[in-house]
Amino acid sequence: MAEGSTLDRNLTLEVVRVTEAAAISASAMIGLGDEKKADQAAVDAMRSALNQLNIDGEVVIGEGERDEAPMLFIGEKVGTGTGPKVDIALDPLEGTTITAKGAPNSLAVLAVAEGGCLLNAPDVYMDKVAVGPEIPEGTVDIDKTADENVRAVAAALGKNPEDVVVCILDRPRHQDKIAAVRSLGARIRLIGDGDIAGVMETAMANSPIDLYMGSGGAPEGVLAAAALRCIGGHIQGRLLFRNDDERNRAYKVGIEDLDRKYSTTEMASGDVIFSATGVTDGWLLNGVKKTGRTIDTESVVMRSRSGTVRWIKGTKML
Numbered sequence: 001m002a003e004g005s006t007l008d009r010n011l012t013l014e015v016v017r018v019t020e021a022a023a024i025s026a027s028a029m030i031g032l033g034d035e036k037k038a039d040q041a042a043v044d045a046m047r048s049a050l051n052q053l054n055i056d057g058e059v060v061i062g063e064g065e066r067d068e069a070p071m072l073f074i075g076e077k078v079g080t081g082t083g084p085k086v087d088i089a090l091d092p093l094e095g096t097t098i099t100a101k102g103a104p105n106s107l108a109v110l111a112v113a114e115g116g117c118l119l120n121a122p123d124v125y126m127d128k129v130a131v132g133p134e135i136p137e138g139t140v141d142i143d144k145t146a147d148e149n150v151r152a153v154a155a156a157l158g159k160n161p162e163d164v165v166v167c168i169l170d171r172p173r174h175q176d177k178i179a180a181v182r183s184l185g186a187r188i189r190l191i192g193d194g195d196i197a198g199v200m201e202t203a204m205a206n207s208p209i210d211l212y213m214g215s216g217g218a219p220e221g222v223l224a225a226a227a228l229r230c231i232g233g234h235i236q237g238r239l240l241f242r243n244d245d246e247r248n249r250a251y252k253v254g255i256e257d258l259d260r261k262y263s264t265t266e267m268a269s270g271d272v273i274f275s276a277t278g279v280t281d282g283w284l285l286n287g288v289k290k291t292g293r294t295i296d297t298e299s300v301v302m303r304s305r306s307g308t309v310r311w312i313k314g315t316k317m318l
Helices: 008-028 034-050 096-101 146-157 174-184 195-201 217-233 244-252
Strands: 056-061 084-096 108-114 125-131 165-169 186-191 211-217 236-241 272-278 296-304 308-317
Touching: 008 108, 008 211, 008 296, 008 308, 034 084, 034 096, 034 108, 056 217, 056 236, 084 195, 084 217, 096 236, 096 308, 108 125, 108 195, 125 195, 125 272, 146 174, 146 211, 165 174, 165 195, 174 186, 174 211, 186 195, 195 211, 195 217, 195 272, 211 217, 217 236, 217 272
Parallel strands: 056 084, 165 186, 165 211
Antiparallel strands: 084 108, 108 272, 125 211, 125 236, 272 296, 296 308
């Protein structure tokens, strides 16, 4: 697939401008306590920037279905309509609550892949487990218990279980997992929001995170898979449904096996470009900084075909 990729390498840097625009716009809402305004600011800026790209794009992971989101809904066409046909997965503001509270680790995130290569996941929950590239695929599994996965990771890394560090969203639904991990003496980094960054940390050089586990948004799972396609690592996910309405969402996007376990490449295949820009400061990226004359940003952009990861610091003169 890489040999015949339809994505222009210049697009790799173009997508950074898209996440930068969303991050800068959202940063004006940091700490103001209004999640909806923060999200809308990011959505508006990302949509405008996307529509300047020479792509024939379709949003497959977006802000919801057409009737639920004013912009960047699933199925929306973006770009100029000229250029390669691509799938778009996006989260204009990963961490709306984080931004509203002025807390760390909010991001603007975008993935671009060749048409038909991103899982069109409904906006429901997904059970996830993820590890970095040094751990063989198949070592962890969402059907294993939390302590079994910790022991498996420890064995793969040549560590004792108490030396494993696990990232988990701090939610009541995860209390059993948290208790099981701590019963082994393993350490936990609890995060309030932002599970894309949490998954990515398993694969980043010099990161202390060995394992990510727990349930979060399915769209974020696809975006995390896109990132791991570029930097290495493995994620496994299974959609979770709370009611018939959520099951119907899955049927509408063509998913028939509701219990299927998805691998990294089943969520994101082909040539993939991933970009994230920090909104607030975090362990992955610094947030937007405004001075009297400049706006500074920090982004990471990566591509699966080339295996490159670029850290980009931008300065916009006012």
